[in-house]
Amino acid sequence: DDLLQDTGIANSIAASDPESLALLLESVPLEPRLISWQQVPNAKKLDVLVEMRGDPRTTVIESTPKEEWEIIFQNVDAEQLLEISDTLPSDLLEIALAAMGKQQRQFFQDASQYKDEQIGHWLNHELLVLPTNAKVRDGLRLLRRELPDTTECIFLLNRAGQFSAAVKLSSLFGEPDHLPLVDLSEDYISVVKADQDAVQAAREVQTSGYISLPVVDDGNKLLGRVDIVTACELVNENYERQIMSSAGMDEDEDLFSSVPTSAKKRAIWLGINLMTAFLASWFIGLFEATLQEVVALAILMPVVASMGGIAGSQTLTLIVRGLALGQVTKSNRKALLDKELKVGILNGFIWAFVVGAIAYLWFDSSLLGVVIGIAILLNIIAAAITGVILPLILSRLKIDPALSGSVILTTVTDIVGFVAFLGLGSIFLL
Amino acid sequence: DDLLQDTGIANSIAASDPESLALLLESVPLEPRLISWQQVPNAKKLDVLVEMRGDPRTTVIESTPKEEWEIIFQNVDAEQLLEISDTLPSDLLEIALAAMGKQQRQFFQDASQYKDEQIGHWLNHELLVLPTNAKVRDGLRLLRRELPDTTECIFLLNRAGQFSAAVKLSSLFGEPDHLPLVDLSEDYISVVKADQDAVQAAREVQTSGYISLPVVDDGNKLLGRVDIVTACELVNENYERQIMSSAGMDEDEDLFSSVPTSAKKRAIWLGINLMTAFLASWFIGLFEATLQEVVALAILMPVVASMGGIAGSQTLTLIVRGLALGQVTKSNRKALLDKELKVGILNGFIWAFVVGAIAYLWFDSSLLGVVIGIAILLNIIAAAITGVILPLILSRLKIDPALSGSVILTTVTDIVGFVAFLGLGSIFLL
DSSP states (O other): OHHHHHHTOTTHHHHOOHHHHHHHHHTSOHHHHHHHHHHSOHHHHHHHHHHSOHHHHHHHHHHSOGGGHHHHTTTOOHHHHHHHGGGSOHHHHHHHHHHSOHHHHHHHHHHHTSOTTBGGGGOBOOOOEEETTOBHHHHHHHHTSOOOTTOOEEEEEOTTSBEEEEEEGGGSTTSOTTSBGGGGOOSSOOOEETTSBHHHHHHHHHHHSSSEEEEEOTTOBEEEEEEHHHHHHHHHHHHHHHHHHTTTOOTTOOTTOOHHHHHHHHHHHHHHHHHHHHHHHHHHHTTHHHHHHOHHHHHHHHHHHHHHHHHHHHHHHHHHHHHHTTOOOHHHHHHHHHHHHHHHHHHHHHHHHHHHHHHHHHHTOHHHHHHHHHHHHHHHHHHHHHHHHHHHHHHHTTOOHHHHHHHHHHHHHHHHHHHHHHHHHHHHTO | OHHHHHHTOTTHHHHOOHHHHHHHHHTSOHHHHHHHHHHSOHHHHHHHHHHSOHHHHHHHHHHSOGGGHHHHTTTOOHHHHHHHGGGSOHHHHHHHHHHSOHHHHHHHHHHHTSOTTBGGGGOBOOOOEEETTOBHHHHHHHHTSOOOTTOOEEEEEOTTSBEEEEEEGGGSTTSOTTSBGGGGOOSSOOOEETTSBHHHHHHHHHHHSSSEEEEEOTTOBEEEEEEHHHHHHHHHHHHHHHHHHTTTOOTTOOTTOOHHHHHHHHHHHHHHHHHHHHHHHHHHHTTHHHHHHOHHHHHHHHHHHHHHHHHHHHHHHHHHHHHHTTOOOHHHHHHHHHHHHHHHHHHHHHHHHHHHHHHHHHHOOHHHHHHHHHHHHHHHHHHHHHHHHHHHHHHHTTOOHHHHHHHHHHHHHHHHHHHHHHHHHHHHTO
8 A cells, every 4th residue: 555655556547548557557666566456447457458568568467366357358359359469378368269259259360360560460340331332321321320439431342342442421421312432432542451561551541641541351352440549559669669679678678577587688688799799809809919018009999989889870770760661772772872981981081080189199199190090980981881781681681670780780890990990000009 | 864763763753642752752862852853743842841851851942943932832731831840941931921821820820839849839720619509400510511631529619719528520420400519528538738748749649549639728728639640740750859869860860961961960979979988988098007917908898888888778778768658757766776776786797797707718817707797797787777867867957868868878887887897907907
């Protein structure tokens, strides 16, 4: 009880919508989280679970007594189950499937045939559909029923269940009853293929001007629709994945995961980084004799490495965004490399001069100034080239450049920087 | 013409929607971009400008002959002008304002009173409004006009123009003509204040279950609405800002900005980084004598620094996301610090042992192994503390932690790492 007062969560539970409640539960440590979770009414629990991120969701799922699940899953539908199924133990999945009607179970199975990354996995099945030859009066009759959320169109299907047209509800008013709906159909609505990339399809919905788009299979059969609420979730999740993966984490990361879990998850990334750091050290070790003679090289080493790292990560970030937006393609990658190379050469010369001058003044050695200047120039140029080419290679290899790009880039700029600086130092300063 | 064929852009211009066209123009170098821009029909140009990012938009605006602007701005409305006004020279702004009707000009001026970061700046003014005492028949009459996009509710206003209720269009059907609309009003629709943070308000729309939310001023007067299309733009832009600012860039950055512009923009970030790198070097310089004696220290320095940097950036990334989602607050920051500290201590010990063992084996010195182990432990702990506290301080100072957080963090972990490692080395290895 004390814990609850501390976090100020107690009063909020009753009043909150599922989204806020999910954010709230995620933002408190494990103990008060589980106490608060118990106080969430069972009827609300499913909606909250759907809104939560994977890791914190797992913590509350594990704490929920088995007998509660039948109540929680009382009105579960296919969409909700799909959202949480990757964090659900198989026995609970069984309970949920048993609670669903035949049609919802069918929807769940259909969706499960598509991968997480495909839009077919994330369909909304609440649709207004009519046969292609339906009239305005048929459309108006549909409106008297309760409409599903985010519905603005009636989809017209031919006898084979294939999508033929979409008609905006709002275009029905004032039209004569006997007018064929096809005459009012939208000319430019996009039709999404179920096996299309989920994030790309979601972006298409966001910019389509429609609240949802129809989704069809390879045979043009209407399977469902992507609504804008789902689209926002997919796009936001993708951005979070990008941000989190730049630090070697995933978007499901729990603010308050248990210490061992969290340490273990992060250890992998630290381990990968350690290997690259030792690799860089090994290259430094090649110049042991030089370092012993010219200690200024050891002192200035980090400057060379970090200037390359920063310049490279700027290029990398720009290219990764361009790839995500589909703006970096075969046709412009040469021009991009050309431009980034020129930027690198320009900035390389500027900073070579600045760093060279400072090093000269600090250590009173013009030769040292020249050596570090050349090393900076080379490293910034190498950074520009790597920043363009690396994400292109990674994305062709189907490796997420947001995740592994920066580690590899830093390894390259560290090694190029150290080798150039210490190598030139060995030649000119010994 | 060759340029156009190279980029494959020529055919796409006529067929494309403004969003795709904007992405396409952004993705080609300056020269073909301007040639393609000329081929965009004038009637389409405004819509394309609205969709483009700031920097590339500036390039096409500058290339457009002055006499074209009157045609381009023929049907400009307040919202469109607000989207592009920050990249518009004042003479073009004048032309646009002159082309607008009195009401649109008023909307523009109203919106300009709010800052970019406030939702009042981004309102949609196409509304369905009725007086509070209106009946179902009044509502149905409204539907016969052409409906604005993303409209699902009629807003009811009292005589003072204050917002009193929202009624879903879909709830009107099948209801008796004389029923007061108030009886059908939505119980839980959120009302947004115009001075609220734009991104927060946009997120509220995305998760509200509504397609747009009413926006009021301090006196509850209805000013307009935030629609979900605008909400998606605001949220996506904010994510892009976060991603780009981690590399010291902004979301308006042009894939193909001219080399000097691009070099200049990035130079600032490189300069800031250079100062921090030299600061780290200065600390290394304090241990010149030690480095001369024990060259292994110079070789292993980067390992200590980078382990701290990686561990710290993981914590930082997690906290920055939590801050952005409103999940890190006064009430849980102690608990967060506590948890991150424990994770740091655990990972610190693990990696201290691993790195210590490798260093021992490599340089055959158990004392060196102990020294680097302790340095790693201290640095990972310092990284955890900095990763939690730094973004809290920055956000209190109204400085974007996504922008400056990682530079400051790396500076801290570099300095702590170098001082701990070389300091301990001076004590135990000399």
